[in-house]
Amino acid sequence: MNYAVEMLNISKQYPGTLANDDVSIKIKKGSVVCLVGENGAGKSTLMNILYGLQKPTTGEIRINDKPVTFNSSLDALKNNIGMVHQHFMLVEELSVLENVILGMEPTKSLYIDYDKAKKEIKKLMRSNGINIPVNELIGNLPVGVQQKVEIIKTLYRGVDILILDEPTAVLTPQETNDLFKNIRELSSQGKTIIFITHKLDEVMEVSDHIIVMRKGKVVGEMNTCDTDKYQLAEYMVGKKLPPVMDRKEIQGSPVIELENVSIKQNNGLYSLKNINLTINEGEVLGIAGISGNGQGELARVIAGMTKPTKGKILLENKDITNKNRKERLLQGISYIPADRKKEGLCMQWSIAQNSIAGYHVMPKFLKKILGFKFLDENKINDKAKEMINQFDIRTPSHNTNVNDLSGGNQQKVVIARETKVNNPKLLIAAEPTRGVDIGAISFIHNYIIELRNSKTAALIISSDLDEIFTLSDTIAVLYEGEIVCKLKANEVTREELGLYMAGSKRQEDIDE
Numbered sequence: 001m002n003y004a005v006e007m008l009n010i011s012k013q014y015p016g017t018l019a020n021d022d023v024s025i026k027i028k029k030g031s032v033v034c035l036v037g038e039n040g041a042g043k044s045t046l047m048n049i050l051y052g053l054q055k056p057t058t059g060e061i062r063i064n065d066k067p068v069t070f071n072s073s074l075d076a077l078k079n080n081i082g083m084v085h086q087h088f089m090l091v092e093e094l095s096v097l098e099n100v101i102l103g104m105e106p107t108k109s110l111y112i113d114y115d116k117a118k119k120e121i122k123k124l125m126r127s128n129g130i131n132i133p134v135n136e137l138i139g140n141l142p143v144g145v146q147q148k149v150e151i152i153k154t155l156y157r158g159v160d161i162l163i164l165d166e167p168t169a170v171l172t173p174q175e176t177n178d179l180f181k182n183i184r185e186l187s188s189q190g191k192t193i194i195f196i197t198h199k200l201d202e203v204m205e206v207s208d209h210i211i212v213m214r215k216g217k218v219v220g221e222m223n224t225c226d227t228d229k230y231q232l233a234e235y236m237v238g239k240k241l242p243p244v245m246d247r248k249e250i251q252g253s254p255v256i257e258l259e260n261v262s263i264k265q266n267n268g269l270y271s272l273k274n275i276n277l278t279i280n281e282g283e284v285l286g287i288a289g290i291s292g293n294g295q296g297e298l299a300r301v302i303a304g305m306t307k308p309t310k311g312k313i314l315l316e317n318k319d320i321t322n323k324n325r326k327e328r329l330l331q332g333i334s335y336i337p338a339d340r341k342k343e344g345l346c347m348q349w350s351i352a353q354n355s356i357a358g359y360h361v362m363p364k365f366l367k368k369i370l371g372f373k374f375l376d377e378n379k380i381n382d383k384a385k386e387m388i389n390q391f392d393i394r395t396p397s398h399n400t401n402v403n404d405l406s407g408g409n410q411q412k413v414v415i416a417r418e419t420k421v422n423n424p425k426l427l428i429a430a431e432p433t434r435g436v437d438i439g440a441i442s443f444i445h446n447y448i449i450e451l452r453n454s455k456t457a458a459l460i461i462s463s464d465l466d467e468i469f470t471l472s473d474t475i476a477v478l479y480e481g482e483i484v485c486k487l488k489a490n491e492v493t494r495e496e497l498g499l500y501m502a503g504s505k506r507q508e509d510i511d512e
């Protein structure tokens, strides 16, 4: 049999963690294979080994029947293997063209032959149904388009085997559809695609074959046509997931109120325009909408990271418009940011240090959590161990750097800190389950509803409509910085919401 990839008896030992434990996989040429499994199962490690970023402790790799040894990703590229990471490796200040040819610039009489490069890239784009302005700066492009640039970059390098690590985590549904079209096109050209994801609908839609990992081992393999997403979910978690918790009926008073809040940017455009909204005790308000329509700004203006140009913000009837982030934190506003690496964690700090990061300079919190107004390492470690247990954070120790955790486990550290240290009156959670496995999603969803049942108000921003429907009492849609509808979650359908997300406005729903 002609396999594109064979990884045989691969083990990878990190200090304290056996990330891959005698893993063997064989991948047929031209197939689309999904690699699934719980957080920390070893999926990224296995793919980083295939891409030459990590060396296996033991084991063998064969590409197109030939044994290979990789010392770096350059070796992998020489064997026509490419990888697109969750966090793109593009230079924002350079153009699409410059990024694609970076390190592989064609030359003519000692100068870069941009015309030749442009022709080649345009040809690649045409044959893959991709259309991107090649002279545009990367920093000006939406993430979905940046990802296409990453794919074109790998194809420019002649890649036949393409690894995509959670490629849809940052994409809108439309961008995800486009990506799947590209994947099908590439597979029909004989390219082999390996796709890591936690989203089971995507697995069922895009793959031919599925490999399930748990605790460093391959625990199952199947053809996609022989399973369904419910069976797969059970396979991945090893048990049935608990149902979503019942909601208590709560007649709460307002926790947070926004009155005509606007943010005008330097270019004169508004990222938020006349936002009026109230979230009551025991209410989850879900913000739906295609990302880039003001969701990030809304979270940040309430958290106190940015100031509104106009309007008022009230917390329990008190004006907090001019209070900064630290003051709002002290008053009970917790914030789980969408990007855990940029805003949620100090990546070089340990879990224990991150478990109180931000709060560590506030004596009031230190007294509340540790019993003292100063830092006591033993108490911090105990607190971190408690969080590790409650949130099932997979790590060898509380002293492990968060940089060495798998993506989903990093996310759990942020959620644990923002909900356990602060006991929030208002929880702002942007994409709270991004990169998190289905078992942990179920835990986090139930945990947010438990907080809501004990009267916490919550603002949930999510590009995943299933998540919005699961968590919300009320749903609002943001479109171009404005709230275009606000409805009870049980009175709106997905289809209706889709229309509002595309900009169709219903004023009577906004006037409360």
Ligand SMILES: Nc1ncnc2c1ncn2[C@@H]1O[C@H](COP(=O)(O)OP(=O)(O)OP(=O)(O)O)[C@@H](O)[C@H]1O
Binding pocket: 014, 015, 017, 018, 019, 037, 038, 039, 040, 041, 042, 043, 044, 045, 046, 394, 395, 403, 404, 405, 406, 407, 408, 409, 435, 437
């Ligand atoms: N550089 C590293 N040093 C030490 N341990 C690491 C390192 N990278 C990963 N690990 C550990 O190896 C294990 C497997 O991690 P890996 O990132 O491969 O999991 P994953 O299946 O991709 O998880 P996720 O779905 O959360 O992304 C985890 O326990 C993680 O903490």
